[in-house]
Amino acid sequence: MRALATWQDKCIDSQLLVASIVGLFKQRGLDSDKLLRGTGIFTADIRKPDHLISPKQLSRLLDNALSLWPSGDLSFLLGQLWLPSQSGALTAGIFCARDLKSLGHFWHKYHWLTQPWLQTWRWQGEQEWHFLLSLDLGMQRHKQFFIELSLSSLTACCKQLLGQAWRGCISFPYPAPANLAHYYKYFGTELSFDAPLCRISMAKSLLCQPLLFASHLEAHAIDFTGSKYTEQLNKPAALQPWEHPHASTLDRHFNEPLASTVLGPQLTMAKNARQALLAHGFRHGLAAGIRLKLMQKTLSLPEMAQLLEISPATLKRRLGEMGLSYGQLVDESRLIKALYFLAEPEQDANSIAHSLSFSDASNFRRSFKRWTGQLPAYFRFWLA
Amino acid sequence: MGTPAKSLRLASVYGLSLLIIFIVPLFLWQSTTAKTVAAVDWFDVTTEGALFILGMCWLMVIVSVRPSGRVTNLLIAGLSSYCLGCYLDLLDEIFIVKTIPVYNWFEKMPTPVGLLVLTCGLWLWRDEQTVVNRQLQTREQFHREHQLTDGLTLLNDAKAFEHHLIKQLSQNQAFGLIMLDIDNFHQYNQNQGVEEGDRLLSQLALWLSSTLRNQDLVCRYAGDRFIILLRGAIPPLVSVMAEQIQQGIGAFGCSASVVWALPSPKVLPLQTHKAHAKEEAATLLQFLNQKMSQQKECRSPAATQAQACDTQNPSTLSELN
Numbered sequence: 001m002r003a004l005a006t007w008q009d010k011c012i013d014s015q016l017l018v019a020s021i022v023g024l025f026k027q028r029g030l031d032s033d034k035l036l037r038g039t040g041i042f043t044a045d046i047r048k049p050d051h052l053i054s055p056k057q058l059s060r061l062l063d064n065a066l067s068l069w070p071s072g073d074l075s076f077l078l079g080q081l082w083l084p085s086q087s088g089a090l091t092a093g094i095f096c097a098r099d100l101k102s103l104g105h106f107w108h109k110y111h112w113l114t115q116p117w118l119q120t121w122r123w124q125g126e127q128e129w130h131f132l133l134s135l136d137l138g139m140q141r142h143k144q145f146f147i148e149l150s151l152s153s154l155t156a157c158c159k160q161l162l163g164q165a166w167r168g169c170i171s172f173p174y175p176a177p178a179n180l181a182h183y184y185k186y187f188g189t190e191l192s193f194d195a196p197l198c199r200i201s202m203a204k205s206l207l208c209q210p211l212l213f214a215s216h217l218e219a220h221a222i223d224f225t226g227s228k229y230t231e232q233l234n235k236p237a238a239l240q241p242w243e244h245p246h247a248s249t250l251d252r253h254f255n256e257p258l259a260s261t262v263l264g265p266q267l268t269m270a271k272n273a274r275q276a277l278l279a280h281g282f283r284h285g286l287a288a289g290i291r292l293k294l295m296q297k298t299l300s301l302p303e304m305a306q307l308l309e310i311s312p313a314t315l316k317r318r319l320g321e322m323g324l325s326y327g328q329l330v331d332e333s334r335l336i337k338a339l340y341f342l343a344e345p346e347q348d349a350n351s352i353a354h355s356l357s358f359s360d361a362s363n364f365r366r367s368f369k370r371w372t373g374q375l376p377a378y379f380r381f382w383l384a
Numbered sequence: 385m386g387t388p389a390k391s392l393r394l395a396s397v398y399g400l401s402l403l404i405i406f407i408v409p410l411f412l413w414q415s416t417t418a419k420t421v422a423a424v425d426w427f428d429v430t431t432e433g434a435l436f437i438l439g440m441c442w443l444m445v446i447v448s449v450r451p452s453g454r455v456t457n458l459l460i461a462g463l464s465s466y467c468l469g470c471y472l473d474l475l476d477e478i479f480i481v482k483t484i485p486v487y488n489w490f491e492k493m494p495t496p497v498g499l500l501v502l503t504c505g506l507w508l509w510r511d512e513q514t515v516v517n518r519q520l521q522t523r524e525q526f527h528r529e530h531q532l533t534d535g536l537t538l539l540n541d542a543k544a545f546e547h548h549l550i551k552q553l554s555q556n557q558a559f560g561l562i563m564l565d566i567d568n569f570h571q572y573n574q575n576q577g578v579e580e581g582d583r584l585l586s587q588l589a590l591w592l593s594s595t596l597r598n599q600d601l602v603c604r605y606a607g608d609r610f611i612i613l614l615r616g617a618i619p620p621l622v623s624v625m626a627e628q629i630q631q632g633i634g635a636f637g638c639s640a641s642v643v644w645a646l647p648s649p650k651v652l653p654l655q656t657h658k659a660h661a662k663e664e665a666a667t668l669l670q671f672l673n674q675k676m677s678q679q680k681e682c683r684s685p686a687a688t689q690a691q692a693c694d695t696q697n698p699s700t701l702s703e704l705n
Binding site: 027028080156159179184185189 | 606677
């Protein structure tokens with residue numbers, strides 16, 4: 001498996017988000033030298049193809065950008081620009097997608113190229129698909145910015161591809177912000193705040209609606225993992241993290257003889273993305289990689305360090321640089337699992353406590369209260 | 385306001401001050417003797433030096449923000465003369481100047497003359513500001529808070545609007561709200577470029593503020609969504625206004641969705657006044673946004689449905705009353 005990107009690793013393409021920020025600043029006549037001050041990024045770098053920056057540099061850049069931008073709408077403006085100017089190698093594949101579902105699948109597979117700071121989990125409910133959003137690469141210090149950015153790119157993208165406004169409801173993991181007006185404008189009015197995690201719910205019918213551009217093409221999907229995908233869907237509501245259990249499965253899919261299948265033109269569209277991902281030195285950030293492993297099995301810090309082939313002290317330090325602690329990641333993955341279990345009617349507190357390796361139900365309740373401020377019953381069917 | 389003229393003025397002001405700062409001490413050095421270190425009153429030097437530095441700071445502020453014109457010239461002339469006076473005062477702490485008779489005159493004059501000129505300038509500034517204030521009144525009814533202004537359209541932003549709405553709610557007077565949202569602004573931005581989109585927004589803002597009555601308030605809510613507060617409005621006025629705006633926007637080469645609401649004035653208990661008004665304002669805004677989302681949904685698939693939506697509009701009224 002590939003190394004996990006840490007705070008100082010150069011893994012973020014500066015042609016995309018960074019170039020957009022600099023462009024917006026220039027357009028509004030703001031000082032782009034002040035914007036880049038202290039980041040170690042130079043204006044000339046942004047024009048270089050394949051120039052990469054580290055999460056540390058990005059974080060510094062955002063500190064500057066948010067303090068210099070005169071109003072609270074930077075993330076929303078950038079989100080509107082995502083499809084035309086920040087989707088990079090994914091653009092062609094996105095326009096070829098048959099519906100939002102296959103688009104989502106494609107995006108999920110390659111989003112490391114454009115939004116490496118995101119990690120998503122999905123869950124199929126009765127009427128809706130739920131998507132949980134976590135942040136990677138230590139970007140949780142700009143949590144609100146990144147959530148606004150990702151969601152406004154989602155809604156703008158849907159608007160353009162569907163030809164109508166995006167519909168769905170969103171829960172935000174923070175209290176109602178000062179720029180609530182923008183939330184109403186871009187995300188609609190079905191919003192809730194102070195949630196334990198960022199959750200996006202979309203109706204199944206919306207996800208299956210054919211996209212405008214795909215109707216021009218032969219209606220084939222770009223999801224070359226089609227068989228595996230439907231298999232997953234048919235499973236009775238089991239834990240379905242989107243991530244593949246092993247990164248190697250991705251490579252296996254790349255090596256499959258695909259050209260011979262019916263999916264001809266769409267595959268060549270996705271080829272760019274595939275090659276770019278193969279050429280990339282990383283595929284997950286440290287936090288995302290650890291979360292993935294924790295979803296399978298709860299491990300202690302030394303066990304995890306051994307698995308990642310570094311010393312426990314190094315792991316601790318690397319997480320510390322990103323403003324994270326190992327315990328935080330363990331809690332988060334347990335919370336996600338708990339919420340999944342709570343959505344299933346046949347599970348009760350005892351069985352959930354058991355599967356999350358708590359000693360008893362009251363212990364589980366206490367921890368849950370600590371994570372969310374509410375008792376588990378409050379979030380029963382949160383993901384239903 | 386011409387930028388080259390401004391930088392020229394800046395250069396001449398600084399050139400002159402540098403000249404004085406270097407030439408006068410040189411001249412004094414040549415013609416008189418300096419005091420010994422023990423004879424210099426360092427406390428005086430500090431206070432007079434501070435006055436001089438402060439004066440220079442004021443000068444810089446005036447030069448950097450004021451548009452060019454008569455008032456600015458007077459202010460600059462007055463302040464520079466005052467600064468010169470301060471500087472010469474500072475020098476006589478170090479040099480023994482009593483020996484040069486001309487210098488004595490030269491030293492005393494700049495400060496009073498400068499202050500006189502400055503006073504004239506300030507008086508003219510007062511006249512200018514009353515005109516500017518009258519102009520501003522067409523845009524905003526209330527006192528101006530520059531933190532709450534949207535940088536692009538120069539209208540008040542959502543935060544300021546909420547503030548005004550709460551104030552209005554606690555006054556128990558009738559008012560109407562109109563919210564408008566440009567259709568497919570996203571596409572407009574993509575086809576015409578973001579600069580063009582920004583221009584459309586600021587032009588629209590200008591048009592809106594000139595169309596509305598003096599007592600009305602228009603704010604940029606978020607992105608391409610605007611919100612208007614109509615004071616003392618009666619139902620027909622609000623609906624006519626909404627229709628007028630919807631038609632008027634056609635002239636900008638785009639269309640807009642418009643929704644409106646006419647909340648009835650409520651008598652609020654005095655104790656919970658502020659908190660209540662705040663809550664009420666939040667609900668109203670959410671209601672309008674909801675209405676807008678619904679209308680957007682109906683409008684996008686086909687134009688025929690849009691009409692159905694428009695006819696539903698009066699329901700807003702009944703629901704709120």
